[in-house]
Amino acid sequence: ETGVTQSPTHLIKTRGQQVTLRCSSQSGHNTVSWYQQALGQGPQFIFQYYREEENGRGNFPPRFSGLQFPNYSSELNVNALELDDSALYLCASSDPTSGVLNEQFFGPGTRLTVL
Amino acid sequence: ILNVEQSPQSLHVQEGDSTNFTCSFPSSNFYALHWYRWETAKSPEALFVMTLNGDEKKKGRISATLNTKEGYSYLYIKGSQPEDSATYLCAFPAPNAYSGAGSYQLTFGKGTKLSVIP
Numbered sequence: 001e002t003g004v005t006q007s008p009t010h011l012i013k014t015r016g017q018q019v020t021l022r023c024s025s026q027s028g029h030n031t032v033s034w035y036q037q038a039l040g041q042g043p044q045f046i047f048q049y050y051r052e053e054e055n056g057r058g059n060f061p062p063r064f065s066g067l068q069f070p071n072y073s074s075e076l077n078v079n080a081l082e083l084d085d086s087a088l089y090l091c092a093s094s095d096p097t098s099g100v101l102n103e104q105f106f107g108p109g110t111r112l113t114v115l
Numbered sequence: 116i117l118n119v120e121q122s123p124q125s126l127h128v129q130e131g132d133s134t135n136f137t138c139s140f141p142s143s144n145f146y147a148l149h150w151y152r153w154e155t156a157k158s159p160e161a162l163f164v165m166t167l168n169g170d171e172k173k174k175g176r177i178s179a180t181l182n183t184k185e186g187y188s189y190l191y192i193k194g195s196q197p198e199d200s201a202t203y204l205c206a207f208p209a210p211n212a213y214s215g216a217g218s219y220q221l222t223f224g225k226g227t228k229l230s231v232i233p
Contacts, residue, residue: 003158033221035223040225042206042225043159043223044223050218092221099146101164102164103164104149105158105161106159108156
């Protein structure tokens with residue numbers, strides 16, 4: 001069983017640029033959630049995708065957008081990068097069958113630095 | 116806005132010591148509480164999903180208790196070892212307002228960073 005993978009591992013961008021982060025979900029999981037962990041904070045929920053549709057969104061501006069593909073892998077896109085977007089971005093996959101009883105399986109994250 | 120608090124923020128213990136830390140969460144609209152263990156440069160890994168008031172779960176030397184009425188959970192580590200060094204996160208799930216199908220989002224605390232000194 002393959003775990004959750006993310007790419008790239010690290011990324012450096014400049015303000016105003018756009019970035020795409022990628023996530024492959026664990027086999028059999030049709031739900032992918034994205035979280036942002038800024039320095040000194042816990043991970044914060046960005047949004048979730050279920051069967052290729054956005055299925056919940058946290059308090060993030062529209063320049064944070066996403067996609068989910070038929071194989072349930074997902075992308076997080078951030079436009080017009082700001083310095084405060086520098087963070088670790090985590091993706092997590094889950095099987096929603098048992099709802100909140102189901103743990104989420106996390107990838108190792110992508111470290112984004114905006115200069 | 117849900118408020119999930121963890122204390123202490125960081126902890127240094129000697130190898131062999133037992134330790135515990137706290138997660139507090141909203142006591143209303145409780146669904147479950149998740150504990151995750153996150154080693155540096157690795158993925159957060161689920162330790163426990165707790166649902167019932169008074170629940171106690173155990174995995175090896177790590178155990179957790181839950182009090183949903185007062186809104187707190189304790190994580191205990193007995194006889195800490197250097198390999199227990201990690202950040203321990205608790206997370207409060209809330210169902211998504213969208214189509215559901217059992218989907219939920221996690222609100223995390225800031226974590227407790229444990230360092231076990233050999």
